[in-house]
Amino acid sequence: MPSKRIIVGYGFWIFLLSDIIMFSAFFASYAVLSDSTAGGPTGKQLFDLTNVGIETICLLLSSFTCGLASIGAQRKSSPMFQTAMAATFVLGAIFVSLEIREFAGLAARGAGPAKSAFLTAFFTLVGCHGLHVTAGLMWLLTMMAQVLAKGYRPDILRRVMCFSLFWHALDIIWVALFSVVYLIGAGQ
Amino acid sequence: MSDDDTPEFGASDAAPGDEGSQAGVATYLIGLGLAFLLTGVSFFIAQTHLVWGPSIPVALIVLAIAQMGVHLVFFLHITTGPDNANNVLALAFGVLIVLLLLTGSLWIMFHLNHNMMPMDQLMRMQR
Missing domain, CATH: 1.20.5 (Single alpha-helices involved in coiled-coils or other helix-helix interfaces)
Incomplete structure (x- = not known):
């Protein structure tokens, strides 16, 4: 019999793949609508690549610290697990706040989601990823609290594993996002 | 042939994200290094004028796919x-x-x- 850990991990893997398929629909709509600026600003005029670079560094480092946290959980080492999770939270929170600042700046310049089909698709795609990261941050805090309160029980460890899969998958989506939306968009 | 070759659930399966025998910091470090390298090249190519313009989007997509592969292998531990x-x-x-x-x-x-x-x-x- 396979262990419950394998079945839970596999099930969550299927969920993540379905989530990635949902994102691919948003990517497809963005790609179709990216030229429909309705006379409004284009990506080249709006995107600040320095900001995107800092966001990318935060998310890549947070994926690394999340990996350290799952090693810490496997070794049942609380200092390693809790420190790495806290670092992951800080990096993820910096990412989300930078993204909120970017969105607020765009809206203040009159480039809100209602301006053009391009901006609607942009805010939907990037905002959906941002919401995933925000939900991931809350899940992260829950896992830190559960490990603190209940210890390294098998069911808690399974949840930690699912969380780290979720976090790494978000990083993969961000790779597609900064390449397709920001870097290609800023070049055109 | 034994049943070991058929892809059905068994005790020999691994959950995604679980590294086979020993979980190591080294794997994550290699992954982080490669990810930073590919990201750096992407950001460089997007802003440089050294490369023929129309080739840049293609190069960026290829780099992104490569980096997703790096993430799958080194962070999610998907192996063959x-x-x-x-x-x-x-x-x-x-x-x-x-x-x-x-x-x-x-x-x-x-x-x-x-x-x-x-x-x-x-x-x-x-x-």
């Missing part, structure tokens, strides 16, 4: 080993759907845009 057959099969199906969705949408919408009368002419006809 027999214990990962189920994970890889699910991933392959997911990639198939993603490709169908993306190429299908872009293909259809490109042809629609190509065949449609420009919007200002259409408006004039409706008047």
